[in-house]
Amino acid sequence: xxxxxxxxxxxxxxxxxxxxxxxxxxxxxxxxxxxxxxxxxxxxxxxxxxxxxxxxxxxxxxxxxxxxxxxxxxxxxxxxxxxxxxxxxxxxxxxxxxxxxxxxxxxxxxxxxxxxxxxxxxxxxxxxxxxxxxxxxxxxxxxxxxxxxxxxxxxxxxxxxxxxxxxxxxxxxxxxxxxxxxxxxxxxxxxxxxxxxxxxxxxxxxxxxxxxxxxxxxxxxxxxxxxxxxxxxxxxxxxxxxxxxxxxxxxxxxxxxxxxxxxxxxxxxxxxxxxxxxxxxxxxxxxxxxxxxxxxxxxxxxxxxxxxxxxxxxxxxxxxxxxxxxxxxxxxxxxxxxxxxxxxxxxxxxxxxxxxxxxxxxxxxxxxxxxxxxxxxxxxxxx
Amino acid sequence: xxxxxxxxxxxxxxxxxxxxxxxxxxxxxxxxxxxxxxxxxxxxxxxxxxxxxxxxxxxxxxxxxxxxxxxxxxxxxxxxxxxxxxxxxxxxxxxxxxxxxxxxxxxxxxxxxxxxxxxxxxxxxxxxxxxxxxxxxxxxxxxxxxxxxxxxxxxxxxxxxxxxxxxxxxxxxxxxxxxxxxxxxxxxxxxxxxxxxxxxxxxxxxxxxxxxxxxxxxxxxxxxxxxxxxxxxxxxxxxxxxxxxxxxxxxxxxxxxxxxxxxxxxxxxxxxxxxxxxxxxxxxxxxxxxxxxxxxxxxxxxxxxxxxxxxxxxxxxxxxxxxxxxxxxxxxxxxxxxxxxxxxxxxxxxxxxxxxxxxxxxxxxxxxxxxxxxxxxxxxxxxxxxxxxxxxxxxxxx
Numbered sequence: 001x002x003x004x005x006x007x008x009x010x011x012x013x014x015x016x017x018x019x020x021x022x023x024x025x026x027x028x029x030x031x032x033x034x035x036x037x038x039x040x041x042x043x044x045x046x047x048x049x050x051x052x053x054x055x056x057x058x059x060x061x062x063x064x065x066x067x068x069x070x071x072x073x074x075x076x077x078x079x080x081x082x083x084x085x086x087x088x089x090x091x092x093x094x095x096x097x098x099x100x101x102x103x104x105x106x107x108x109x110x111x112x113x114x115x116x117x118x119x120x121x122x123x124x125x126x127x128x129x130x131x132x133x134x135x136x137x138x139x140x141x142x143x144x145x146x147x148x149x150x151x152x153x154x155x156x157x158x159x160x161x162x163x164x165x166x167x168x169x170x171x172x173x174x175x176x177x178x179x180x181x182x183x184x185x186x187x188x189x190x191x192x193x194x195x196x197x198x199x200x201x202x203x204x205x206x207x208x209x210x211x212x213x214x215x216x217x218x219x220x221x222x223x224x225x226x227x228x229x230x231x232x233x234x235x236x237x238x239x240x241x242x243x244x245x246x247x248x249x250x251x252x253x254x255x256x257x258x259x260x261x262x263x264x265x266x267x268x269x270x271x272x273x274x275x276x277x278x279x280x281x282x283x284x285x286x287x288x289x290x291x292x293x294x295x296x297x298x299x300x301x302x303x304x305x306x307x308x309x310x311x312x313x314x315x316x317x318x319x320x321x322x323x324x325x326x327x328x329x330x331x332x333x334x335x336x337x338x339x340x341x342x343x344x345x346x347x348x349x350x351x352x353x354x355x356x357x358x359x360x361x362x363x364x365x366x367x368x369x370x371x372x373x374x375x376x377x378x379x380x381x382x383x
Numbered sequence: 384x385x386x387x388x389x390x391x392x393x394x395x396x397x398x399x400x401x402x403x404x405x406x407x408x409x410x411x412x413x414x415x416x417x418x419x420x421x422x423x424x425x426x427x428x429x430x431x432x433x434x435x436x437x438x439x440x441x442x443x444x445x446x447x448x449x450x451x452x453x454x455x456x457x458x459x460x461x462x463x464x465x466x467x468x469x470x471x472x473x474x475x476x477x478x479x480x481x482x483x484x485x486x487x488x489x490x491x492x493x494x495x496x497x498x499x500x501x502x503x504x505x506x507x508x509x510x511x512x513x514x515x516x517x518x519x520x521x522x523x524x525x526x527x528x529x530x531x532x533x534x535x536x537x538x539x540x541x542x543x544x545x546x547x548x549x550x551x552x553x554x555x556x557x558x559x560x561x562x563x564x565x566x567x568x569x570x571x572x573x574x575x576x577x578x579x580x581x582x583x584x585x586x587x588x589x590x591x592x593x594x595x596x597x598x599x600x601x602x603x604x605x606x607x608x609x610x611x612x613x614x615x616x617x618x619x620x621x622x623x624x625x626x627x628x629x630x631x632x633x634x635x636x637x638x639x640x641x642x643x644x645x646x647x648x649x650x651x652x653x654x655x656x657x658x659x660x661x662x663x664x665x666x667x668x669x670x671x672x673x674x675x676x677x678x679x680x681x682x683x684x685x686x687x688x689x690x691x692x693x694x695x696x697x698x699x700x701x702x703x704x705x706x707x708x709x710x711x712x713x714x715x716x717x718x719x720x721x722x723x724x725x726x727x728x729x730x731x732x733x734x735x736x737x738x739x740x741x742x743x744x745x746x747x748x749x750x751x752x753x754x755x756x757x758x759x760x761x762x763x764x765x766x767x768x769x770x771x772x773x774x775x776x777x778x779x780x781x
Contacts, residue, residue, distance in 0.1 A: 001391070001455055002385045003687050009384075070384050219683045261779050281775035288774060289703050296680035297673075303386040319673045371673075375665035381638055383645035 003299065005074070012067075013074045020082035023047070025029040027349040030205070034086050036161035037228050039207035043298070049118025054092055057100055060109055063116050069240070069302040073247040077298075080251025083352055085205055087121055091161035093244040094237055095122020100166045100231045102185060102224030110221075111166065111187070114371050122239060123164040125211050133365040135170070135234050137182045140213065142171035142227075147220055149227070151171075151186060151194075151213040160259035161209035162199035164190050167238075169213065173228050178216045184227035185234060192216050204356040239317045241364050243301035248326045249360050250298045253291050253331045256353040260284060260335045263342075263350075280338060294327035315377050318370040325367040388455070396459045399438075403467035406432050415468040418716075418753030420591050423506070423548045425605060429470045430477075430503045440501045444485050447497045447665055454689040465635025475507040476500040476545070476565040479623050479657050480553050483570065487611035496551075508575075510540035510554035510597060511560070511620065513553045518769050520555070525599060527556040528573055529606070532549060534558075534571060536579075536602040542763075546582050546595035549575050555616050561645065562614065572608045572614035579603070587759070588734055589752035618636075624765060631701070631764060632708025634679050640715035641672055647746065648722055650767065658722055665722075671714045678707050702770040702777075709760040716754040723750035 005013060005148045023044045024030050027358035048054060056071055058064020063266070072093060076226040079088055099111055110296050114120030140153025161167060167188045175182030188195065194216035199209040209358075211279055225233050261284055264275030297320045304316035336343035343350055361367065374380065388396065403412075411425045433439045434448075442457055443449035452460070464471055472478075481500050484492055499505045516523040525538025536556060546552065552573050559567030573580065579602035584592045611619055645668065648659040658664050682704055719726045725752050729741035739748050761767045776781040 001388055001683060003684050003686055005384060088764055166621065261781065264781060275781040276771070278775075281779070281781045282768070282771040284779055284781065285771045285774045288779065289707055292703055293674065293677040293707065296677045296684065299384070299684075300676065300680050301386075319676055322670070322673050323677050349637050371666050371669055372662065374673060375662060375669040379641070379645065379665070379669050380676050381645070382641050383649075 004119050005070070005329060007338045009074060011069060013078070016053065016075050016078040017081075019044075019047055019051060020078050020084055022064050024084060027347070027352065030083055030085065030349075030352075034092075034205045034277040036200070039160070039201065040087065040163070044084075045086050045121075046120055047341040048086055048088065048092075049116070053088060054096070054118045055112075055116030055192050056092065057096055058112060058116060059368050062112055065114070069243055069305045072240070072244055073298060073302045076244045076247035077251035077254075078281045080248035080253075080356070081255045082273040083205065083252065083255075083349070083356060083365075087123070087160035087207075089241070089244055089248065090123040091115075091121040091164065094124035094159070094241050095164070095166070095168055097237045097240040098122075098124060098185060098224060098233065099187075101236055102230075107187075107221065107224070114165070119210075120165040121160070121163055122166045122168060123159055123165050124241075125158040125161070125169045126234065126238075127156045127158070128154065129156055130177075133369045134178070135238055136183065136231050138170050138172045138183050139177050140169065140171040142173045142184055142186065144173070145217070148217045149186060149220070149222065151188065151218065153213050155207045155211045155213075157202075158197075158211045160205065161190065161197050161200075161211050162207055166190065167195070167211065168224070169211075170230065170234055171213075179268060180231050182228050183230045183234070185224040185230040186218055187222045188213070188216060188218055192218065199324060202359065202360040207350060235310075235314070238364050240299050240306050241311060242317045242321050243298075243305040245360050245363055246294070246298040246320050249324050249357060250291075250295055252353050252357055252360075253294060253327060256331060256357070257284075257348055259350045259353075260287065261337050264338055267340075268273050283334055283338060287331050290330050294324050294331075297323040311377065315380060316375055318365070318373040319380055321365050321370040322367055322374065325361045325370070328360050332357040386683070388459075389585065392455060392459060395456055396463060399460050400467065400694040402436065402438075403463055403469045406436075407467070407469045413469040414453075415470055416639065417645040418719075418749050418756075420593070421470055423545075426470050427503045430472050433469075433472060434502050439503075440477050440481055441495075442478075443481055443501070446484050447481075447493065448501045449670040451499055454686040455554055455683075458686040462635035462638075464635060466639050467703070467722055468639055473503055473506065475509050475553075476503060476505070479509060480507045480572075483619050483623050484610060486622065487570075487615075491607070492610065505550045506545070506548045508543050508546040508549035508552050510543060510552045512542045513539060514541055518766055520620070521568065523555055523557060523568070525554065525556050525561065527569065527604070528559050529558075530603075532606050533603045534606060536571070536573070536599045536604055536611070538599050540599075541585070541594075543582070543595040543597045544593060546575075547581075547584065547592065550576060552580075552597065553610070556619055559614050560617075565617040568610055568616040568620070569613050570619045571604060571608040572610060573602065573604050577602050577604065587756065589755035590730075591752070591756070593756075625701075632678055632682050633760075634675060634682055634708065637671075637675055637708075637711045637715050640712075640719065641668065641675070644668060644715065644718050646724055647719075651724075651744070664721070665667055668718060669695065671711060671718065674707070674714075675711050678711060681707075702765075702773045705764065706761075706767045706770050712760050713754075713757050716750075716757040719750045720754045723747040727751045 052065045055064040056067040060066045142149050142151050152239045169186045169188050172182050173184050194214045196212040202208050267274045301320035307313045336354050342348050407429050427567050440448050440694040441450040500682050513523045527534035527536045553566050556571050557567050558569040579600040581598040583596045586595045649657050726741040726747035732748050
């Protein structure tokens, strides 16, 4: 058992933290990035690609850096700590995982160079107006026409779709809307005829879009894996997504907790620092406990996300999401409360952490959703 | 980074696991699992079996019967005992008095007491808390006045756990009335049969005799019973309390309770099926399990850190383990009462009742007492509020 990073992992951590410190020196700098046309700085994205972040999870023979879940955790923690808005999650985690686990060698040869260099960005389109968090609830249709597939349907809240070159879309070739079989994952160019992207900002400073597919034709070589049994792949992508969100949340919560403790030491009322009040000290300690428990679960997520046992993996990642979601809400609310008025303002970075943490709860499954999954599977401890 | 145990650690775990299940009598483990009180004989029997294997005091120095285990091995050992519902070695002997004596006692004292403590030939109890000294332990008033080659002890201790079984007591006593609070305290041991010592039971809310008051009325104690230096007792007490916090999260105990709840829930009728068919109940169990999984990893992180030469100080994270660990122990007992539901009211063990257990369930009468009794775990060993203070000061710098 070993909880330390390797030398290479420490190097990665240092370089990503340095990138973030340079790219995000202040809240003003971060807010300026969110106002750029794509919602982030393309130059920064290029620097991330140079650091190897875009090609991180791909094997060295594929031209990547051979990083695993721990490397992703390191990157996402830094992203969260600095509230970075580059589409590392949408492209480098969700999209890249779909390609890494689903693409054949021809497809990899086609997409990987652009992905690893950062010239091609990806995103994942899986949410529909009725699906909530069920990955298998897919109304978007796919049909075969000769050697092609034609897609029709509508996806919601697709992260960074307006800056993506390729969209990985779940669509149904057969079966009923909620069947687990019959779903395929298709890689669709964002500029393909029939694709409409209506982009908007998200509550936490990011970007997303409603994406419509109207008679969108793609080749047979656009399918990842089995065209009618794509759900297991989509599930794995979402599991990697949960592990990454846990790490991002951890970074954001660490920053927010540090800000809060710092504030308690500086802010004076009644002639003393407010941190001298036991009522506030104990709340700051409860925040720390929630943070450390979330850190443990982020580590657990990184360890379990590549487990070969699908049932064990599903229960573990759901457990991770429950614990991290609860910590996001608790830490975020407590931080705003302990800051008082300043915590309510747009000009204070803590408020932006609060918002990001609040939104993480509703990505890839909220607390009741994942708690029910753990409970219905009989829990984590065998009786 | 790797969460998995090594092959050696797995082999060790399996060895402890099968030893617990094969060698410790099932009847004793059943009592532990059901939260029924253990008799003195049960504790002695279990500890002697462990001691014969060299496993009663593995964390002691090797020359006094300890094992050269890594912190991970110690963690595995404790968790396996708890999960197998084996009573842990008597805590006052093994986790408190023994380590203090091995570290601060003189050679004659070590030879006289340690082996007997490990084998539970002597039963030790703790005389720290007083009616006016709880969380503020250093305000204790029991005094020991030197008279030739004896101390004369007067005062009162309280919350003395299982003092009714004890052969010996280790006490914090005030030996310098002038010095500042912490400075004038000494660590003194006494034979419980010494004239002037009186033990009075305190019956705790669940109806059991677990704790006592101990009165000292001109008790004459030979000076050779002083451990370490006079007036240095507070240092030894701090050392002891740090020891007490190790493993205080009791992850394995809560795991065992959850397993049992899951089994019993399948047999407890509710609606058209069982309590286990109730999704809300399963959700509440799952919530505890998830928090417990997080704490298990937190505990492993602490243990892995302890294993490194560069961190010899007690990790303040152990306060975190104490807080969350006690909350989860309590949460599990709450779930059990909830599961017992209407039957939790019945208390045939307190007298009356025929041969039929309430509703035909032979475990329900112990559910509420276990819940009642477990309120103590967030109070003893430094209350959770004190642990909050420790973290606020030691980690957050507030």
